[in-house]
Amino acid sequence: MAVVANAEQERFWNEVAGPVWVANEVELEDHTRPFGDAALRVADPLDGEAVLDVGCGCGSTTLALAHAVGGRGSVLGIDLSGPMLARAEQRASASAAGRTEFRRLDAQVADLGAAAFDLVFSRFGVMFFADPAAGFANLRRALRAQGRLVFCCWQGSSANPWMSLVNRAALQEFDLPVPPPEGPGPFALADAARTTALLQSAGFGTVEAHSDARQVHLGRGQSLEDWVHGRLLMGPARQPYLDAPPEHQREVLATIAGQLVGFLADPEDPEGGLMMDGAAWVVHARP
Numbered sequence: 001m002a003v004v005a006n007a008e009q010e011r012f013w014n015e016v017a018g019p020v021w022v023a024n025e026v027e028l029e030d031h032t033r034p035f036g037d038a039a040l041r042v043a044d045p046l047d048g049e050a051v052l053d054v055g056c057g058c059g060s061t062t063l064a065l066a067h068a069v070g071g072r073g074s075v076l077g078i079d080l081s082g083p084m085l086a087r088a089e090q091r092a093s094a095s096a097a098g099r100t101e102f103r104r105l106d107a108q109v110a111d112l113g114a115a116a117f118d119l120v121f122s123r124f125g126v127m128f129f130a131d132p133a134a135g136f137a138n139l140r141r142a143l144r145a146q147g148r149l150v151f152c153c154w155q156g157s158s159a160n161p162w163m164s165l166v167n168r169a170a171l172q173e174f175d176l177p178v179p180p181p182e183g184p185g186p187f188a189l190a191d192a193a194r195t196t197a198l199l200q201s202a203g204f205g206t207v208e209a210h211s212d213a214r215q216v217h218l219g220r221g222q223s224l225e226d227w228v229h230g231r232l233l234m235g236p237a238r239q240p241y242l243d244a245p246p247e248h249q250r251e252v253l254a255t256i257a258g259q260l261v262g263f264l265a266d267p268e269d270p271e272g273g274l275m276m277d278g279a280a281w282v283v284h285a286r287p
Contacts, residue, residue: 005108006130009184010080013128018081020233025058025087027230031162031216035152035280036061036123038212040068042284043150048072049118052142054107054151055079055125059088059100065121066097074099076117078107079125108135112142122151124280127188136202140287149204149285152212153189157181159279162218166228169256170237174244179236192281204285213279217265220273224257224264227274 004010021028040061045051045068053062056077066075077100079085085102092100105112108129120139129135139149157164163186171178181187182194189195192209199207219227232241232252241249266272 004080004106005134006106006128006184009128009130010106013079013081014083016238017234018083020230021081022058022083022087024230027219027222029058029060030220031218031278032124033060034214034216035212035278035282036064038280039121039123039150039152039282040064042210042282043119043121043148045069045073045119045121050116051075051119051121052112052117052139053077053125054120054122054139055128056088056102057081057084057123057125059085059091059102061121061123062088062100062102063091063095063097065119066092066095066100069098071098074101076100077102078105078110078112080104080106080128108138110138112138114141115144115147116142118144118147120147120149120151124152124154124186126151127153127186128184129188130184132188132198133201136199136204140203143287145287147287149199150283152280152282153195154186155211155213155279155281156190157187159190159213159277160186162216162274162276162278163231165259165276166231166256167235167237169259170232170235170241170252173252173255174237174240176237176240189281189283192283195281195283199283199285204287206286208284209281210284211279212282213277215275216278218274218276220265221271222273223271224260224274225253228253228256228260 062077
């Protein structure tokens, strides 16, 4: 693998979040897909185009892009997570999509080629740069003069209670500080004005950010405690939670699950899932 600019994120996505995502792929894809589909509509990949899919994860967006660009086009999916890329390769081998390739690369520093792509796309994969200005500059170098960058990223924590409620409650339970919002993580690009400035400093001349807000259906077929457990495994309180005695873990799960009862999709069905607000920015930038 090439040089990695963010060793902590590499460790997290290989040892922690990647395996959890693969194990819970259906659930996690279910509520990220609508936002990704909105970004794909803006990207409008065309037959014959060369596309880079940044933070491709388990490959669903890579395959959607490959179907769109057809046999004359090509899609390179890159990610830090070996477990997720292995799943992407598995999906691609069973798909009739066009030319796809997957590489384990850090998009901030990898040599992606100069002016190699018509479209650089990402569904929630560009919020984890150690240096976002450098990361976007590297993506700009890989983009052709008439190309475009399209990605979706989460808006702020208040617009995404499905994520922030569990994390905030867990941090309180374990008396932990709130991580800085602009550090590498889900809310790193929540400020659309800051994101626009980062992209412009990286060499993009035209930047548009559109809000995509919707209700997301989460945790279908799971108890509230099981769903909270899955969120904690990917959240900032993961290690204290895992280190806690089993009795304390059960208390934490019960406490947080109790805060979610009002979001049940069907109050008569505790395993019918949750309906909660979610919001992302769909960003479209051109050189």
